[in-house]
Amino acid sequence: GENVEQHPSTLSVQEGDSAVIKCTYSDSASNYFPWYKQELGKRPQLIIDIRSNVGEKKDQRIAVTLNKTAKHFSLHITETQPEDSAVYFCAAYPNSGNTPLVFGKGTRLSVIA
Amino acid sequence: DTGVSQDPRHKITKRGQNVTFRCDPISEHNRLYWYRQTLGQGPEFLTYFQNEAQLEKSRLLSDRFSAERPKGSFSTLEIQRTEQGDSAMYLCASSLPGAAEAFFGQGTRLTVV
Numbered sequence: 001g002e003n004v005e006q007h008p009s010t011l012s013v014q015e016g017d018s019a020v021i022k023c024t025y026s027d028s029a030s031n032y033f034p035w036y037k038q039e040l041g042k043r044p045q046l047i048i049d050i051r052s053n054v055g056e057k058k059d060q061r062i063a064v065t066l067n068k069t070a071k072h073f074s075l076h077i078t079e080t081q082p083e084d085s086a087v088y089f090c091a092a093y094p095n096s097g098n099t100p101l102v103f104g105k106g107t108r109l110s111v112i113a
Numbered sequence: 114d115t116g117v118s119q120d121p122r123h124k125i126t127k128r129g130q131n132v133t134f135r136c137d138p139i140s141e142h143n144r145l146y147w148y149r150q151t152l153g154q155g156p157e158f159l160t161y162f163q164n165e166a167q168l169e170k171s172r173l174l175s176d177r178f179s180a181e182r183p184k185g186s187f188s189t190l191e192i193q194r195t196e197q198g199d200s201a202m203y204l205c206a207s208s209l210p211g212a213a214e215a216f217f218g219q220g221t222r223l224t225v226v
Contacts, residue, residue: 032213034213034214034215036217043117043204043218043219043220044217045217046214046215046216049213049214089155093213099169100158100161100169101146101156101213101215103156103157104155105153105154105155106153106155
């Protein structure tokens, strides 16, 4: 089955700097890769996603890139703000049968003012 | 709030007791997922419904766990003879037919003492 690895597990950046979180997946048939943000005590919220037919997608300060050949995808946050502090999860959606989203273990991002 | 709702938000129970959680998905979503999240980990898949049919169960779902979605709307997750290792956040998510995007509820935090 699909396996998603996420790095780093923790990340601290100065306010205004960029943050990059990387994930790899194992199932080459996976075709959908969402990113979720989870603030303390709150639900995971979908912040951006990318499908396997594109290499990059951007939404304001957030961008995601996908390298299908290498089976990795990354989340880029520019001009970080304290409110970006949260745990970020990547996930992959295997395009086989009924298997749902498989998540990485998360990255705790701290933006230091 | 028209999102996914879960009840209760918190549950403390003694070891050996049975507990039941409820999830109400977004109304037009026919897919419903249960995930478990422990501290420092990403959500781990437990089981998945399409309408009232339970299509897949993880090996994490021991015989003590049972989930139902009798009318294809809300779902319940029951844990019998709870153990301390069952302490976790139980998350429910739902998605539209044919869509990979999943939206999460606030979760039910279970503490087994």
